[in-house]
Amino acid sequence: MKKVVVIGGGLGGLSSAISLAAKGFDVTLLEKNRHLGGKLMQVNLGDAHFDFGPNTITMPEVFREVIRLSGENPDEYLNFIKLNTHTRNISSDGKVLDFSSDQEKMKDQLSRLDPTGAKNYESFIKEITRLYQLGSSQFFRKSFTSNTDYLSPGLGTAFARVRPLQSLHHFYRRYFSDPFILQALDRYATYIGSSPYIxxxxxxxxxxxxxxxxVYYTRGGNWKIAEAFEKVAKISGVTIRTDCRVTSIQVKNGKAVAVEVADGETFPCDLVVMNADLLAAYPALVEEKDRPRFSDRKAASFEPSISAFVALVSLNTRNKQLLHHTVYFSSDYEREFKELFVERKYPESPTIYISNSSVTEPEKGPSGDNLFILANAPAVKKESVRDGFSERYKELIYKTLEKQGVSINGQILEEKLITPEDIQSQFGAYKGALYGVASNRKKDAFFRPRNKAQDIGNLYFVGGSTHPGGGSPMVTLSGMNVADAIVREWNA
Structure with a gap:
């Protein structure tokens, strides 16, 4: 029985561990934090409960599939609630657009806000459906472990058909004309930590x-997905060690032979799956001489995605204008992305996202709203943030919300701030990036670091920095994809 060590217990690591255990591998998973799920974790403040992230769940069937691989019934672990009207978008001058999967509702709103968009909406839906179907059939379910994986004729044809040379913003302009509608749609670029203009x-x-x-919400909190994966991993025979920080991968003759942790214990292995952030962990855990084709310089050449400045706030009141997801947009979105990616600084007038899960599940905030408030932030720079900056930026966000009718100051029961530096430290995220590599450059969008090390024949990568990309469904798929590749290669 082949021994596999999985480094990192995020969704990618858990899905690969479950998949490999189901195929007869002896799997040990090592996680440096005390919880599994990575950024998908619960935070409690008094009687209020928060998902740190992700707050928006799509593709629920992917998570159910992982549980089925273990032989368990996903209905016994997860209850997904569909939010038919899921995101309220509010412009700087007070316009409102509620995103919904009800196309008639969308067209009705667009008829008032963007008649051109209303007329083109069905064509728009048809085209994004085509793009999704191509992505699903040619990219999502594939691992890229060698050069030959990039040479498939079908892959090349699909690549040419997914509009690789057109920017996201320019694409939306083909169908919509109102600047606010374009802004609301452009925000989807932040789901991959990138700029819609590039x-x-x-x-x-x-x-x-x-x-x-x-869009879906997991009853009990989205962190229940990680909890479910942990339960079925244990049922499947995966050995799980939390509070266990990996310090090195021992390499001999181009093969990983053992993984060492902070207390000096070593775990001999036949294979290693790294779910820790590839750009940060690979250089930290493997000596540079053992990875000549992924040098420290190469690792540093990738552009990190955006990070986040987060305030978790428990209130003693409820704001009726908030949906489960609400976004308050800045007046100059293009300027905001220039600040994030070119000037590498916090936006002076940030767009603010709020998740208020107590709208769907009131017990998450018994005393009032449980607000997860997020502003996009630049990746961590070498120079440290100025003393007192976090408090000042928090107050800027609160004052912006106050102007939009959302009272924060004077209503707070408890609060907690989480900065890009915190994300870098707790989750080992490269420069605090939420989604690994940004997709602003074509080579990074379509040719992310591959799922297998070029210099170490039995080291594999899963997670947001590798294929198929960031976001909870994609990293979960990466775990299953790599497990399938390992089974094919090792014929276990």
């Missing part, structure tokens, strides 16, 4: 997921 139109398939298939 990243490829291919990623309009994200709009398909929300506007056609719909």
């Amino acid at each position: 990243s490829p139109a291919t990623f309009a398939l994200i709009a398909y997921l929300e506007l056609v298939e719909g």
Whole structure:
């Protein structure tokens, strides 16, 4: 029985561990934090409960599939609630557009806000459906472990058909004319931590997921997905060690032979699956001489995705204008992305996202709203953030919300701030990036670091920095994809 060590217990690591255990591998999973699920974790403040992230769930069948691989019934572990009207978008001058998977509702709103968009909406849905179907058939379910994986004729044909040379913003302009509607749709680029003015139109398939298939919430909190994976991993025979920080991967003759942890214990292995952030962990855990084709310089050459400045706030009141998801947009979105990616600084007038899960599940905030408030932030720079900056930026966000009618100050029971530096430290995220590599450059959008090390024949990668990309469904798929590749290669 082949021994596999999985480094990192995020959704990618858990899905690969479950998949490999189901195929007869002896799997040990090592996680540096005390919880599994990575950024998908629960935070409690008094009687209020929060998902740190992700707050928006799409493609629920992917998570159910992992549980089925273990032989368990997903209905006994997960209850997904569809949010038919899921995201309220509010412009800086007070316009409102509620995103919904109900196409008639969308067209009715657009008829008032963007008549051109209303007329083109069915054509728009048809095109993003095509993009999604191409992505699903040619990209999502494949691992890229060698050069030959990139040479498939079908892959080349599909690549040419997913609008790789057109920007996401330019794509939306083909169908919509109102600046606010374009802004609301452009925000989908942040789901991959990128800029809509640069990243490829291919990623309009994200709009398909929300506007056609719909947005979901997991009853009890989205962190229940990680809890379910942990339970079925144990049932499947996976050995799980939490509070166990990996310090090195021992390599001999181009093979990983053992994984060492902070207390000096070593875990001999036949294979290693790394779910820790590839750009940060690979250089940290493997000596540079053992990875000549992925040098420290190469690792540093990738552009990190955006990070986040987050305030978790428990209130003693409820704001009736908030849906489960609400976004308050800045007046100059293009300027905001220039600040994030070019100037590498916090936006002076940030777009603010709020998740208020107590709208759907009131017990998550018994005393009032449980607000997960997020503003996009730049990746961590070498120079440290100025003293007191977090408090000042929090107050900027609160004052912006106050102007939009959402009272924060004076209503707070408890609050907690989470910065990009915190994300970098707790989750080992490369420069605090939420989604690994940004998709602003074509090579990074379509040719992310492959799922297998070029210099170490039995080291595999899963998670947001590798194929098929960031976001909870994609990293979960990466775990299953890599497990399938390992089974094929090792014929276990």
